[in-house]
Amino acid sequence: MSSIRNTAPIRWLNLAVLGLPILVTLTLVPWYGFTHGFDATQWLWFLALISYCEMSITAGYHRLWSHAAYKAHPLLRFVFALGGAFALQNDCITWASDHRRHHLHADDNEHDPYSAGRGFWYSHLGWMLRDYPVTRSDLGNAKDLLKDPILLWQRRHYLALLLAMNIGVPVLIGLVHGDVMGCLLLLGFLRLVLSQQFTYLINSAAHFWGKRTYDPNQTARDNWFIALFTYGEGYHNYHHTFAWDYRNGVRWYHYDPTKWLIKVMQWCRLASDLRQCSSYRIEMTRVAVQFRHALQQCEQLQEASRWRERLEDEYDQLVLSLEQWAEAQQLWYQAKSQALSDELQQDIALMKQRYEELKTELQHKRESWKSLLNNFASVQLKTI
Ligand SMILES: [Zn+2]
Numbered sequence: 001m002s003s004i005r006n007t008a009p010i011r012w013l014n015l016a017v018l019g020l021p022i023l024v025t026l027t028l029v030p031w032y033g034f035t036h037g038f039d040a041t042q043w044l045w046f047l048a049l050i051s052y053c054e055m056s057i058t059a060g061y062h063r064l065w066s067h068a069a070y071k072a073h074p075l076l077r078f079v080f081a082l083g084g085a086f087a088l089q090n091d092c093i094t095w096a097s098d099h100r101r102h103h104l105h106a107d108d109n110e111h112d113p114y115s116a117g118r119g120f121w122y123s124h125l126g127w128m129l130r131d132y133p134v135t136r137s138d139l140g141n142a143k144d145l146l147k148d149p150i151l152l153w154q155r156r157h158y159l160a161l162l163l164a165m166n167i168g169v170p171v172l173i174g175l176v177h178g179d180v181m182g183c184l185l186l187l188g189f190l191r192l193v194l195s196q197q198f199t200y201l202i203n204s205a206a207h208f209w210g211k212r213t214y215d216p217n218q219t220a221r222d223n224w225f226i227a228l229f230t231y232g233e234g235y236h237n238y239h240h241t242f243a244w245d246y247r248n249g250v251r252w253y254h255y256d257p258t259k260w261l262i263k264v265m266q267w268c269r270l271a272s273d274l275r276q277c278s279s280y281r282i283e284m285t286r287v288a289v290q291f292r293h294a295l296q297q298c299e300q301l302q303e304a305s306r307w308r309e310r311l312e313d314e315y316d317q318l319v320l321s322l323e324q325w326a327e328a329q330q331l332w333y334q335a336k337s338q339a340l341s342d343e344l345q346q347d348i349a350l351m352k353q354r355y356e357e358l359k360t361e362l363q364h365k366r367e368s369w370k371s372l373l374n375n376f377a378s379v380q381l382k383t384i
């Protein structure tokens with residue numbers, strides 16, 4: 001594998017397009033900052049534009065076009081297409097096609113264009129710098145996107161758009177603000193380099209550090225710290241398990257500004273058909289991973305059979321409780337949507353009561369399962 005990697009010809013254009021902004025950012029940006037300074041207005045523009053770039057990738061290129069996690073109004077798609085050119089991460093059809101292959105063949109060095117199996121550097125940036133056969137785009141998996149007139153327009157005028165966005169926008173703001181050079185450096189170069197590097201962290205860092213909560217058999221990880229820089233895309237193990245969900249951070253407190261943006265767009269009637277995995281399925285997947293992991297660890301303990309029995313018993317009870325709760329919820333929701341007569345209203349009240357009871361019971365089972373896992377972990381520690 002390493003011989004293929006080292007002999008692949010360098011992509012000089014990519015090297016220049018990615019490398020030159022980094023060089024300017026490391027030299028001219030700090031020099032200008034020390035000699036002339038950047039004011040608060042420029043920093044506010046910086047924050048707004050880097051957010052626009054990153055969210056065009058996360059909400060647009062990624063969740064909308066690569067995974068069809070929701071539908072978007074043409075106006076929103078147009079705004080994202082412009083933002084994607086601003087982020088300078090290739091045209092959307094190529095990006096989404098590569099990304100779909102990344103999901104289909106995750107960690108397979110022969111088919112995943114930015115496989116983490118080839119190391120941190122390769123998955124972060126290296127895959128773009130040489131002409132590796134696996135990175136050559138094949139748009140066969142993006143036929144749906146090849147019918148999108150906005151994406152075809154972006155692809156056709158990509159060079160003009162990226163120049164207009166990356167040079168035109170900072171210069172225009174600079175003319176209004178009165179500091180063209182400062183705006184070009186801060187809003188042109190620093191914004192571009194940081195937004196690109198933050199996105200690349202999803203392919204590299206989010207495949208190396210964090211928890212594998214939903215699928216332990218792949219390198220993708222859940223990492224809240226990476227989510228801070230990637231507008232919510234740090235919950236990458238969840239994402240690789242349920243890629244069609246419009247959310248990456250599924251809990252309400254998970255930092256995922258992209259899911260909040262999509263939700264706000266729904267309120268504004270610019271997004272619709274948001275797809276999301278049921279909380280039942282998410283929890284079942286999570287506890288199944290915990291159960292299998294604990295069973296494996298059991299073998300190393302002295303009282304392995306006793307622990308195995310306890311784990312199986314608690315797990316079975318939790319799963320049963322989850323199933324009953326989910327079923328009661330579904331029945332109640334269905335009845336609510338159909339009910340008209342007084343008689344049916346009474347049935348609904350009973351269904352609701354049953355649902356609430358099962359919810360309380362489930363909460364107890366969850367606590368009991370959690371405490372068993374904690375006990376198990378402390379026994380394991382003592383054994384070590
Ligand atoms: Zn990934």
Ligand SMILES: [Zn+2]
Pocket residue numbers: 062066067099103239243
């Ligand atoms: Zn994805």
